[in-house]
Amino acid sequence: MKFVDEFRDPDKARHLVKQINRLVEKIEITRHRPLQLMEFCGGHTHTIFRYGIEQMLPDCIEMIxxxxxxxxxxxxxxxDDCVELAERPDVIFTTFGDAMRVPGSKKSLLQAKAEGADIRMVYSPLDALALARKNPDKQVIFFALGFETTMPSTALTVKQAKAEGIQNFSLFCNHITTVPTIKAILDSPDMQIDGFLAPGHVSMVVGEQPFEFVADTYDKPIVITGFEPLDILQSIQMVLQQLAENRHEVENQYTRVVPKAGNAAALSAVTEVFELREFFEWRGLGSIDHSGVKMRSDFAGYDAERKFQVA
Incomplete structure (x- = not known):
């Protein structure tokens, strides 16, 4: 498949692995402990496991x-809040399919659906808005979640609902942000990460600038990375090149998708609809300051937390 197979070429992968092996010999850290590189994005983790990339790397590189x-x-x-909203008799609760099985303290959305709640899987927030148009006697709630990648589509959908005057549509907003979370990881007292692979799709929206603090403040190399196996290997090679040359910069491996300044129209919509929360809780990480967003007061009528008084 054009523009996919080229990034899965075994010969090119072997060439990159040879470069990686040569570079680690030049990096002093590897003589004392494993070199720790973190890929932030779950999409990268999926690629690493799917293509056995960890097994291709020298033993002195540890992917975190x-x-x-x-x-x-x-x-x-x-x-639990989702389940409570979904079980209201006047609500159609909509969500992406991958959130259906996430456990709450008592049940998941899938279990709530099996018990009779009107929970529907959608492919985009626009699908939820279409349901609101078709069901004016129901309150349609969209479970908005994801990083900066999915925030623009949510924001634009809310703006569309407001423009059309659709009053029975709202969001349960659980969008989260990458930069405060990376900072929290870097501030951890046990942190030994030597370099980062930055999320490609997030960067498509926000651009390169938000990640500059990683290099400027924490002296860590960070490379914006695509999602094919050669993207991962090349980005690892780029991080190692920086370490070998004692550099710490933001570099963009995913130039075919990520513009330096991000997507101005998407950022404008996000800024118009959302503002940072004081803090947001992450499963397994606890509360992280400013790591989530909520809806601005101008869009309070489309905020399920306000409309249904979610605690």
């Missing part, structure tokens, strides 16, 4: 798998 799956890090309390 980051918290980059917004479904996996959703805390039980927020799932």
């Amino acid at each position: 798998h980051g918290p980059g799956c917004p479904v996996c890090v959703l805390p039980m309390g927020r799932v």
Whole structure:
């Protein structure tokens, strides 16, 4: 398949692995302990496991798998809130399919659906808005979650609902942000991570600038990375090249998708609809300051937390 097979070429992979092996010999750290590189994004982790990339790397490189799956890090309390909303008789609760099985303290959305709650899987927030148009006698709630990648589509859907005057549509907002979370990881007293693979799809929206603090403040190399196996290997090679040259910069391996400044239209929509929360809880990580967003007061009528008084 054009533009896919090229990034899965075994010969190119072997060439990159040879470069990686040559570079680690030049890095002083590897003489004392394993070199620890973190891929933040769950999509990267999937590629690493699917293609056996860890097995291709020298023993002195240890991949640390980051918290980059917004479904996996959703805390039980927020799932409980979803179930409570979904079980209201006047509600159609809509969600992406991968959130259906996430356990709450008592049940998942899938279990609530089996017990009779009107919970429907959708492919986009626009599908939920279409349901609101078709069911004016029901309150349609969209379970909004994901990193900056999915925030623009949610924001634009809310703007569309407001423009059309659709009053029976709202969001239960659980969007989370990458930068405060990376900072929390870097501030951990036990942190020994030597370099980062930055999330490609998030960067497509936010650009390179938000990650500059990793290099400027913490002196760590960080490379914005695509999702094919050669993307991962090349990004590891780029991080190692920086370490070998004693550099720490933001570099963009995923140039075919990620513009330096991100997507201005997407960022504008996100800024118009959302603002940072004071803190947000992550499953397994606890509370992280400013790591989630909520809806601005101008869109309070489309905020399920306000509309249904979610605690």
